[in-house]
Amino acid sequence: MSIQTVSTTPFNDQNPGTSGLRKTIAVFKQPHYLENFVQSIFDSVGDIRGKTLVLGGDGRYFNSTAIQIILKMAAANGVGKIMVGQDGILSTPAVSCIIRKYKTFGGIILSASHNPGGPDGDFGIKYNVGNGGPAPEKVTNAIFSRSKSIKEYKIVNAPDVNLGRQGTTEMNGMTIEVIDPVTDYAELMQSLFDFGAIRKMFAEGFTLRFDAMHAVCGPYATRIMEGMLGAPKGTVVNNIPLEDFGGHHPDPNPVNAKELMDFMHGPNAADMGAATDGDGDRNMIVGRHIAVTPSDSLAIMAANASLIPGYSKGIVGVARSMPTSTAADKVAAALNVPCYETPTGWKFFGDLLDDNKITLCGEESYGTSSNHIREKDGIWAILFWLNLLAVTKKPVADIVKDHWKKYGRNYYSRHDYVNIDSKRAEELMEHLREQLDSLSGKRFATCVIDRADEFSYTDPVDGSVSQRQGIRIFFTDGSRIVFRLSGTGTVGATVRVYFDRYEKDLLDMEMQTALGELIDIAETVAKIAFYTGMKEPSVVT
Ligand code: G16
Secondary structure: EEEEEEEOOOOOOOOEEEOOOEEEHHHHOOHHHHHHHHHHHHHHHOOOOOEEEEEOOOOOHHHHHHHHHHHHHHHHOOEEEEEEEEEEEHHHHHHHHHHHHHOOOOEEEEEOOOOOOHHHHHEEHHHHHHOEEOOOOHHHHHHHHHHHOOOOEEEEEEEOOOOOOOEEEEOOOOEEEEEEOHHHHHHHHHHHHOOOHHHHHHHOOOOOOEEEEOOOHHHHHHHHHHHHHHOOOOOEOOOOOOHHHHOOOOOOOOOHHHHHHHOOOOOOOOEEEEOOOOOOEEEEEOOOOEEHHHHHHHHHHHHHHOHHHHOOOOOEEEEEOOOOOOOHHHHHHHHOEEEEEEEOOOHHHHHHHOOOOOOOEEEEOEEEOOOOOOOOHHHHHHHHHHHHHHHHHHOHHHHHHHHHHOOOEEEEEEEEEEEOOOHHHHHHHHHHHHHHOOOOOEEEEEEEEEEEEOEEOOOOOOEEOOOOOOOOEEEEOOOEEEEEEOOOOOOOOOEEEEEEEEEEOOOOOOOHHHHHHHHHHHHHHHHHHHOOOOOOEEEOO
């Protein structure tokens, strides 16, 4: 087995975005593209010689090819051991769990999360550090910087490893352990939730429809829901991970999980519906005839955490990304614990969790989690809700409506304008930036602007500053409109506009109607149609 040193030239676009490096398959398949980035990781994250790493992905197209390349490069770079999921499968939360449980140096996750897969879809690669969470910006900046000056990479000349069988092999002195992808994660879930109570609820006839969207959660959900919790066979649908996710967008929201939404609004709806995304970190919770917004889900979890065994001592604090609705803030205030507001990107929660400033955190983009790992966690969120239903014996709709009665309701929606010309998208943001100083006091129909700013975040733990994290317009009644550009797209730019309106008494309005005035104001102030060339958003969630 010989180590080859291969000459290469840098690519100029290997800057990790909101969540790792995400590009189309066509980009990833360019000669040396993956190898350059992997070598840049190995060169930037500290001394990896003799250390243990975790490796796995969501099973999308190119997953197996990439894993074999990474194994050979790791062996050539002196890594001591790699724990890799059987068949190359590991969900993002499972990687975080395994890094923490076995105290490994870090891990590599292959996924473009909720982006579509297949030969014409997207691929992605992300490095997670020793706390189990996504690499912080100082690390991703170092990787990007290295990628711009790379001249060579190392790879072992070796046959592919059989990932179909669990067990241990060697490659150039590096141990490769093929592990069961589910066991460690399932054990962690069992330690947090009352599996007995949930099992009893299923035995008494409770029904769940879990849509795994042909993505990584299929094997996890089948083992946990149908195996350990005794849910009837067929509870988990679309449970076989496919390289192209069956041609769908594996993004659990009412638009992309339409099949589930239709079922839950139909005559045979289950007691609860749930879906997870490509790599298993996002979740959507649906009741009969009601979808729970991710912002409400976080707030409801915070309000009820003490009912769940893993959180029975209560929570020390909660955090949400800036565009997420302020529903959680009201719960935090009532519990007298802090609520932190961070930029979009799970990596910003890491320090707060490590420093024990928060117990729960979540984002509007269908992500919620807690201090049990350092990633958002789809199955965890679904188990949390199941446990809550088992304890309260209330339907999902009652839990949500009772919450609104107590805390008021945040009407919330996100409008996405996808695949916009990047220059035009930047111009839209610049147009808003220019108005920031003059918006205060302006009146539109019944709404008056209180103030406007561009969000900047100072990490309370390490003091690092992240600027330009979205433009916010605040209204005197507490409503907000937020504008930002997505950091996870692979083609052109995506403009995201977030609407958040708080109501203490009017709790039963239709969502887009309730937000109508704010939607009109966004158009007037930002000239969205002019800059995007689109009259309507591409996706409304
Ligand atoms: C990633 C990040 C999330 C973020 C989301 C959307 O999720 O981990 O923190 O909220 O992207 O980001 P953007 O609005 O920039 O597209 P995932 O599930 O794609 O890893």
